Amino acid sequence: xxxxxxxxxxxxxxxxxxxxxxxxxxxxxxxxxxxxxxxxxxxxxxxxxxxxxxxxxxxxxxxxxxxxxxxxxxxxxxxxxxxxxxxxxxxxxxxxxxxxxxxxxxxxxxxxxxxxxxxxxxxxxxxxxxxxxxxxxxxxxxxxxxxxxxxxxxxxxxxxxxxxxxxxxxxxxxxxxxxxxxxxxxxxxxxxxxxxxxxxxxxxxxxxxxxxxxxxxxxxxxxxxxxxxxxxxxxxxxxxxxxxxxxxxxxxxxxxxxxxxxxxxxxxxxxxxxxxxxxxxxxxxxxxxxxxxxxxxxxxxxxxxxxxxxxxxxxxxxxxxxxxxxxxxxxxxxxxxxxxxx
Numbered sequence: 635x636x637x638x639x640x641x642x643x644x645x646x647x648x649x650x651x652x653x654x655x656x657x658x659x660x661x662x663x664x665x666x667x668x669x670x671x672x673x674x675x676x677x678x679x680x681x682x683x684x685x686x687x688x689x690x691x692x693x694x695x696x697x698x699x700x701x702x703x704x705x706x707x708x709x710x711x712x713x714x715x716x717x718x719x720x721x722x723x724x725x726x727x728x729x730x731x732x733x734x735x736x737x738x739x740x741x742x743x744x745x746x747x748x749x750x751x752x753x754x755x756x757x758x759x760x761x762x763x764x765x766x767x768x769x770x771x772x773x774x775x776x777x778x779x780x781x782x783x784x785x786x787x788x789x790x791x792x793x794x795x796x797x798x799x800x801x802x803x804x805x806x807x808x809x810x811x812x813x814x815x816x817x818x819x820x821x822x823x824x825x826x827x828x829x830x831x832x833x834x835x836x837x838x839x840x841x842x843x844x845x846x847x848x849x850x851x852x853x854x855x856x857x858x859x860x861x862x863x864x865x866x867x868x869x870x871x872x873x874x875x876x877x878x879x880x881x882x883x884x885x886x887x888x889x890x891x892x893x894x895x896x897x898x899x900x901x902x903x904x905x906x907x908x909x910x911x912x913x914x915x916x917x918x919x920x921x922x923x924x925x926x927x928x929x930x931x932x933x934x935x936x937x938x939x940x941x942x943x944x945x946x947x948x949x950x951x952x953x954x955x956x957x958x959x960x961x962x963x964x965x966x967x968x969x970x971x972x973x974x975x976x
Contacts, residue, residue, distance in 0.1 A: 641943050687932070687963055690973035694722070699741075700966035703953040706747045713754055713768075714972055715953075717743040725973075726962070730843050735766050737773055740970065749792045755809075757783035763797055765809065768891050775812040779805065785827045790834045794901075798825025803851070806837055809834050816854050819858050820847055826870050832876045836893070842866035856883055858896035862889060869911040874918045882909035883976055888923050888933065900938045904931055910952055915958050926950030930965055930975070944975055 694714070702715035711732075714722040721736035724731050730788055740759040747768075754768045759782035765775035769846040779803040788795060794815070795807040806820035823842035827848055832839060836857070837849040846860035846867055865884035867958055872879055879891040880901070907927035914921055920941070921933040930944040931952060949968040956963055963975040 638766075654728065657944070670827075684894060685960065686976040687942060687944060688962070690944060690965060692976040693974050694720075694731065694972045696726060696888075696970045699952070699968045699970060700972055701741060702744050703955055703964045703966040703972055704744075705955055705957050705964060707749060707751045708923060709957040709959055709962075711747070711751075711768075713745045713747060714966060715745045715756070717741040719760070721745045721754060721766070721768075723754075724972075726788045726957075729974075731933055733768055733771060733775075734864060735764075735768065735771060737764060738762065740782070743782070744786055746786060746788060748788050750934050753789060753809075755786055755793075755795055757786045759783070761793065761799075761806070763890050765812070775809070777807055777812050784824060787829045789830050790832060794830075795892075796830065796837060798828045798839060798841075801837055802841070804828050804837070806851075818849055818854055818856075820859075821845070821857050823866070825854050826867060827871075828918070829871045830892065830959055831872045832874060836872075836876070837856055838870050838872060838879055840867035840870035844883075846870055846879065846891070848879075848896070860891050860896050861886065862891075862898045862900070862901075868909060869913075871913050873914045874916060877919075878914075880912045880914060880921055881933050882912040882923055884908045886925075887906055888921060890935070900935075902933050902940070904940045904943075905929065907950070910950070911954060913955060916958060922956055922963060924951040924954035924965060928967075930954050946973060947971065 640855050641954050642922045645769050665676045668943040679785040699717040700714055703715045710726055712724045720734055722731055723733035726881045738758040738760050742756050742758050745754055745756040754766045757763045761779045771772055781799045783797050783799045787799040795809055797805045801959040802821045806815040810948040821822045821841040826840045839847050847856050848858040863883040863885050867881055867883045877893055888902040905927050907925050909923050912923040924930045928947050930940040931940050936943045947967040947969050951967045952967040966972040
């Protein structure tokens with residue numbers, strides 16, 4: 635009958651309305667949940683007190699600009715990337731240079747220790763990646779690209795390398811053979827940093843196109859594009875548990891993102907120039923950032939506020955990193971010095 639048809643139509647419209655309304659509300663709930671879960675996790679760990687770092691001592695001084703600084707996995711060595719094409723290795727306890735690796739034809743943009751600490755991978759504007767046995771100084775492998783390489787990172791098992799370059803492409807490499815395994819396309823400007831997740835299943839990349847991308851390593855595909863920065867993104871990395879990403883940008887901000895949803899959790903402001911790098915502490919409760927405003931800043935993730943500002947470099951700071959035990963901070967700068975803060 636007409637009445638039965640009318641009832642069926644009314645109920646169908648009601649169900650459709652509820653369905654589409656629920657989709658919109660569900661998206662909002664997911665965003666609120668991601669932020670709330672992150673804050674709760676920080677509160678549960680808030681019994682850990684942040685260290686008060688003292689004035690940084692100048693450990694090394696060079697005529698060349700220093701472009702990056704990295705601790706070894708055991709915290710006993712530091713690798714400095716230099717504008718003269720060399721990588722300088724320092725002993726932390728002895729506070730002296732113990733090795734110099736020098737084959738690159740242009741500035742070294744990054745140099746990273748392998749997870750077991752035996753190797754160093756370096757990349758350069760000379761369009762090469764080189765693998766070194768740093769203790770002996772022997773070059774073991776060389777990979778060639780067509781554009782200057784800006785960043786690289788070992789996979790957690792040390793078998794893969796990922797790199798980013800001025801060609802806007804992310805490259806995956808086999809460490810032992812030096813063979814390129816694949817290319818990841820998506821960014822529209824230079825890739826400034828790319829990192830593996832702690833479990834090695836994801837990649838996160840940053841670019842001057844102002845975006846961050848999360849990639850699935852097994853399928854070589856983009857999972858999420860994170861949009862929020864208003865200018866080029868310099869640095870990006872995962873938290874120790876892999877649930878959160880920190881990024882930093884030319885827009886002078888440091889931002890936190892939820893990995894699962896891609897939701898921006900928090901924006902931290904305070905730097906007055908481009909923010910060059912940002913990383914989590916080992917316990918995931920603090921963030922360390924450095925900037926061309928000549929400062930290093932530590933941030934409390936519960937409050938989302940700056941808790942310490944370290945000053946001493948006379949030019950823009952190009953790298954800063956926690957030691958694996960969080961007891962020291964190493965920094966380097968265009969002023970040719972590298973410092974230890976403890």
